Amino acid sequence: MRTCGFSLLLALAFLALHHGVCHGGQLKKIFYLKSCPRAETIVRNITWSRVAANPALPAKLLRLQYHDCFVRGCDASVLLDSTNGTSAEKDAIPNRSLEGFDVIDEIKAKLEVECPLTVSCADILALAARDAVSFQFGRAMWGVLSGRRDGRVSLASEALDNLPSPASDFNTLKQQFADNGLNIPDLVALSGAHTIGVAHCVVFARRLFNFTGNNDTDPSLDPGYAATLKAQCSSPRNTIGMDPNSSSSFDSHYFVTLSQNQGLFTSDATLLTDKRAANFARFYQKFNVFLAQFGRSMRKMGAIAVLTNNEGEIRKNCRAVN
Numbered sequence: 001m002r003t004c005g006f007s008l009l010l011a012l013a014f015l016a017l018h019h020g021v022c023h024g025g026q027l028k029k030i031f032y033l034k035s036c037p038r039a040e041t042i043v044r045n046i047t048w049s050r051v052a053a054n055p056a057l058p059a060k061l062l063r064l065q066y067h068d069c070f071v072r073g074c075d076a077s078v079l080l081d082s083t084n085g086t087s088a089e090k091d092a093i094p095n096r097s098l099e100g101f102d103v104i105d106e107i108k109a110k111l112e113v114e115c116p117l118t119v120s121c122a123d124i125l126a127l128a129a130r131d132a133v134s135f136q137f138g139r140a141m142w143g144v145l146s147g148r149r150d151g152r153v154s155l156a157s158e159a160l161d162n163l164p165s166p167a168s169d170f171n172t173l174k175q176q177f178a179d180n181g182l183n184i185p186d187l188v189a190l191s192g193a194h195t196i197g198v199a200h201c202v203v204f205a206r207r208l209f210n211f212t213g214n215n216d217t218d219p220s221l222d223p224g225y226a227a228t229l230k231a232q233c234s235s236p237r238n239t240i241g242m243d244p245n246s247s248s249s250f251d252s253h254y255f256v257t258l259s260q261n262q263g264l265f266t267s268d269a270t271l272l273t274d275k276r277a278a279n280f281a282r283f284y285q286k287f288n289v290f291l292a293q294f295g296r297s298m299r300k301m302g303a304i305a306v307l308t309n310n311e312g313e314i315r316k317n318c319r320a321v322n
């Protein structure tokens with residue numbers, strides 16, 4: 001018994017240490033166990049029923065969480081509406097096609113009835129993004145820690161400054177990810193989110209039609225695929241599946257496409273220009289390898305500059321500060 005208790009203590013101490021080192025901040029597993037025991041089930045229920053009706057939703061919610069976390073940390077600042085005085089993140093240029101706000105609103109409304117002013121919008125977003133992607137598998141594909149609190153500020157200018165441009169080269173991406181505590185495996189794995197969802201032609205039109213200003217095409221893009229894209233991009237407003245033929249399935253096909261020089265943005269293609277990144281991109285063609293790293297990287301991304309304890313607030317309505 002004594003030995004058992006002792007090793008249990010040791011194990012707990014190790015876990016606590018491990019926990020602190022790996023995840024920074026004070027996020028916890030099942031943070032709402034006592035304060036709102038059904039919170040995670042409610043998030044999953046609503047998310048799954050919305051995804052069942054709209055297969056485009058996982059991409060929307062996943063991207064929403066990324067935009068939240070890269071600007072002022074994961075504090076639900078991306079969910080705030082502009083006010084008379086300030087233009088919010090969601091009204092900045094990189095906002096193209098941000099969607100899914102109504103799903104977060106529906107979950108929040110239900111949780112405000114279940115346990116008022118308890119579950120943060122930032123946690124709802126992190127859980128809903130995970131659950132939306134997980135729907136296709138019928139089980140949670142990565143663990144989400146919770147205990148985030150909501151911020152009170154959202155500035156369009158910060159979205160513009162902090163979200164990498166799709167025209168970024170490798171060193172720029174590496175730096176912008178490093179600024180958020182994310183390393184090269186994180187950058188490559190998280191870029192694999194582009195295995196689902198769509199992009200507007202205007203985002204990558206230069207690669208097709210005017211790469212160096214001479215009506216030319218980016219030579220790093222597979223010529224046959226470039227021809228297909230040119231035909232599909234008769235209007236800059238058209239949308240293209242980022243992982244052709246597989247853009248509604250969360251899989252590792254993005255990395256296969258990438259290896260065939262069919263990455264859609266410069267920011268995708270450029271991952272092959274760095275030796276280490278290219279190696280990771282090759283490893284992640286195996287779904288299980290990709291998934292394991294994606295889960296780790298999502299937990300790191302989900303912990304960027306989080307507000308915890310008494311910081312920030314628990315918003316009553318995700319679109320406005322209390």
Ligand code: HEM
Nearest residue numbers: 059062063066096097164165166190193197198199200267
């Ligand atoms: C590496 C830097 C990144 C750049 C430059 C980038 C840029 C973009 C752009 C320009 C779009 C297309 C928007 C449109 O035309 O509608 C897009 C879509 C998307 N991005 Fe990224 N992104 C990056 C990283 C990420 C990360 C880290 C995630 C999530 C973990 C993510 C998830 C998505 C998803 C799911 C979509 C599809 C959205 C939809 O279907 O509406 N991206 N991204």
Ligand SMILES: *[C@@H]1O[C@H](CO)[C@@H](O)[C@H](O)[C@H]1NC(C)=O
Nearest residue numbers: 038039041042043044045046
């Ligand atoms: C979740 O959905 C299931 C099936 O629709 C239902 O039985 C269950 O009560 C729901 N749970 C919550 C917490 O809403």
Ligand SMILES: *[C@@H]1O[C@H](CO)[C@@H](O)[C@H](O)[C@H]1NC(C)=O
Nearest residue numbers: 081082083084085086320321
């Ligand atoms: C914003 O402006 C509108 C119309 O000018 C006004 O009705 C509203 O009260 C203002 N809202 C805030 C938060 O100041």
Ligand SMILES: *[C@@H]1O[C@H](CO)[C@@H](O)[C@H](O)[C@H]1NC(C)=O
Nearest residue numbers: 090091092095096097098099
């Ligand atoms: C994006 O910003 C524009 C204005 O800059 C705004 O009209 C539009 O509603 C925004 N989109 C979203 C999804 O908030």
Ligand SMILES: *[C@@H]1O[C@H](CO)[C@@H](O)[C@H](O)[C@H]1NC(C)=O
Nearest residue numbers: 209210211212213214215216
């Ligand atoms: C192509 O790019 C050049 C240089 O950036 C620009 O001056 C020109 O207007 C562009 N042409 C078209 C058709 O967009």
Ligand SMILES: *[C@@H]1O[C@H](CO)[C@@H](O)[C@H](O)[C@H]1NC(C)=O
Nearest residue numbers: 209210211212213214215216
């Ligand atoms: C590029 O194409 C535009 C429109 O087709 C044409 O007006 C322009 O002269 C071309 N520029 C070059 C550098 O070929």
Ligand SMILES: *[C@@H]1O[C@H](CO)[C@@H](O)[C@H](O)[C@H]1NC(C)=O
Nearest residue numbers: 225243244245246257260262
């Ligand atoms: C997508 O499917 C079409 C036909 O269904 C095929 O011609 C094309 O090669 C496929 N593209 C990729 C990238 O697999």
